[in-house]
Amino acid sequence: MNRESLRILLPVVSLAVLLGAVFYLQPRAMSYFGLNLLFNLAIPVALATVAQMMVIMVNDIDLSIGTFVSFCACVTATFVNETPLLGYSILAVSIVAYAALGALIHYRNLPAIVVTLGMSFVWGGLAVLILPSPGGASPQWLQSLMSVKPPLLPVAIIAPVVIGFLTHILIMRSSFGVLLRGVGGNDRTVSRAGWSVLKLKASAYGLAGLFGVLSGMALIGLTTSADANIALRYTLLSVAGVILGGGEFTGGRISPIGAVIGALTLTLAASFLSFLRLSPDWQIGSQGAILILVLAVRLVFSRKEQVA
Amino acid sequence: MKNHSAQNFSSASNRSTESILKKTISKPWLWAFIAASLAFAATMVISGGQGGSSLFYTAMTFASFAAIVGLGQMLVITLGPGNVDLSIPATMTLAATVALKVMATESGMVPIGILVVLVVGALCGLMNFGLIILLRIPPIIATLSASFIFQSLAIWSNRGLRIKPPEIMGQFVTGGVLGIPNVAWIGIGIAAVVWVVMERSITGRWISAIGQNLRAAKLSGVPVNRVRFGVYLTSAILASVSGFLLANFSGGAALNMGTEYMLMSIAVVVIGGSSIAGGNSNVPGIWGAALFMFLLVSMLNSYGLGAGVRLMLTGLIIVVLVALASKPGDLR
Known part of the structure; x- marks a missing residue:
């Protein structure tokens, strides 16, 4: 068994044990609808955790992901719903903003913890501006996507599996992913080998922004309305999820599948x-x-x- | 490091006058106070000079809460990369709820309430450090997971009830002596003690040494674990004291009362000129930054800006300040 699969073993076992305990206490949870109910809200948490993982991968930490997801949720429930073109542009711009932050953090050698902390005020402020009081509505397609009932397995199971699988391919199996993890491992080596650490760090943050946007959209698909503080808990939950899934704060040692499992475990714990x-x-x-x-x-x- | 480069730079010309000027300007804590004064002045411009003393009084009061937690956070951050106390908000809430419950609005119970605050703070610090040292969990995750537990304990212990503080405490925290609020005296006193410890005692040297190079500190015989234990304990106790004062000030403990102090405690450390990478602390800067953070918000308020714009500008100003303050090539 290699180190990578060893790293994933513990999160898998902890989720299995917890799930076993739930099934033992409430056998009726062992059904299509039971599983859907148990893991429904895990989808946005899992996406936010993957976003956090992208930042932890390059040795930083993002303390703004919770407010960012809230902001994206507010945009989704208002602009994307009413004026889709404008809404998607805002979301696209915010992903670019995330990438720009990554570049700024690298270029000026800033402490990520402080910059993201400051940004959490910015995203929070924007969310309040967009939605001063709870409200908005989910775009129809999003709501029906999140409540679709495929045969055999509920969305709440399929979605995390797909998220975990895709990010695993991207981060663990592609050469781009190797470079990204290399920035976390030893950025000087990556830079001496002729790669632009600036671009790589911007990409990692851009990916974090992308998954943050997806998390906000998924959340709105489930809750069908937003408020400015809807996802504040995600900041801490996502950090916890990454670590629970076998990730470490330094060295680019992370596991996408582990992160998704970590998010599921935390949701289940609740x-x-x-x-x-x-x-x-x-x-x-x-x-x-x-x-x-x-x-x-x-x-x-x-x-x-x-x-x- | 920064002082050196500033001096070398100035040695080229007008050495005598310029170096003094540069030395003063390169004191990072000064900037926090200058920024605070500017925010104060800008607010005064809008109000036409009205209410200056009451703004000063309010600013001193609120800055104390932030400064007290900020001092604890500063000690933790000085321990070096990866050290940060994320349990401060939960510790504040837990200490305040338990103490107010024990005092049960009776003035005679105040000494016991204070004792409870200190004990709760110490227990929280013990828990944090226990996780760090026994389970070898990185401090961020250790304090984070501990804070989850403190938060649950706080919810469980007060059940959403808002217990009023004893009258005598309510009077004390809103009152003042010599035009300075009582809580600010406490905050200044704590800052003075921390300053003496950091600048004039061997313990302070040890804390900075650990932050600069853990391995070197260990090899030169610094009792690393004892020092770290003391720092995490102090941070938790300061958080619980600040939470207690805040709860008495605002007429009871609320479950979300500590929320904003997570960001605040880290922000005042960084804006105050302490190094986020550790190894270099700055006590006066904490007070300057705490005043600045409050005055900034009240300035934006007085310009009639809504909560959203206010939050946004606060965040942007923090990011810009940090981007300007750090130089490319500085160690993180």
Whole structure:
């Protein structure tokens, strides 16, 4: 078993254990509709987590992804719905803005944590400007796409699998992906080999922007209306999801499939409590506890690896 | 590093006067105070000079809350790359809710309430550092996951009830001495202590040394883990103190009361001239930046801008300031 598949093993096992526990407590969840309900809201979380992963891949961290997804959700529920051309242009421009930020961060050698922090005010402000009070509506096609009922497996299962698979191909199997991860591993080497780190970093941020946009759109397809604070939690959830999925903060060591599984695990952790008939007060706490638990188990594994 | 280059630069001509000027200008904390004064002046222009003293008083009060958490965050960030305390908002909320519940609006319970605040803060710090050292979790994730748990504890402990602070506390936090609010005295006092620790004590040297080069610090016999433990403990205790003061000031603890302080605590550290890469702290800058952050918002407010534009401009100003302040080639 190579290192890459070893990295993915723990997230898979933790999701399986959690899912097993849910099925044990509530066998009726083991159905088409049960699964759809369990994982429905995981789709936007998974997309946001992949966005975060793109930034963590190049050794940065994005503290603005939650407000950015909220902003995209607001744009989707208003402009994209009413004047599609304008709406899509705004979303496209915001992806370019994300790429430009990546370039700026590299060019001026800025701390990403502070720049994205500042940007979180900007996206938040724009979201409030667009939608001062909750409202808007989902574009029809988006709503029907998110509520489509394919045979055999619900969208809530198919979508994360597709997201994980596609990003895996892009990041782990393409030469472009190798370069992107190389920036996280050792940007000087990449630059000496004749590649423009500036362009690569801009691409990584651009990809983050793209997945942020997708996350906002998916969220609106599910909720059918927006508000300016709709996805604030995603900032922390996405960081947690990436780490839970076997990613690390440095060295470009990330796993797209792991990140998607991490997002599913965190979403499931929240609903797990209701099956235990525990008070929803502990919903956030349980996500924290599961994160700690998985990291503790990972420590045990990595110690064993060192011994062997 | 920056001082050196500024001096070399100026040595070419007019050495005597210019170097003094450059030295003063290259003090990063000065900029925060200049920016704060400009924002203050701009607000005064709009109001026609009315309400200057009340604006000053309010700014000092709100800046204290940000400065106290900012000082804790500064110590953590000074420990070097990857060190940041994301549990500050949750710690503030938890300490405030538990303390207000214990005091149950009775003035006689205030000393016990203060004790509770310190204990809750210490426990939060212990939890954070326990995760970092025992489970070897990166500090960002450790404080993040701990904050999830603190948040749940806060929700569970107060059940959405808003308990009023005891009258005596309410009077204390809104009152002032010599034209300076009481909370600002506390904030200034804490800043003075932190300044002495950072600039005049061996502990401060240790903290900076760890931030500059962890390996070198370890090899030269710095008790790395003890120092880090102390720093995370201090950060959590300062957060809980600030949360307690804030809750008393705003007439009760709310579950979202700490939210804005996550961004605020990091922003004041960076704008205040401390290095985000660690190893270099700046205590006066924290106060300057805290004042600036509040005055900036009140300036934008007085120009009649809505919440959206205000947020946007605040963010843009932070990004532009950071982009101007750092030079290409600086270590991160």
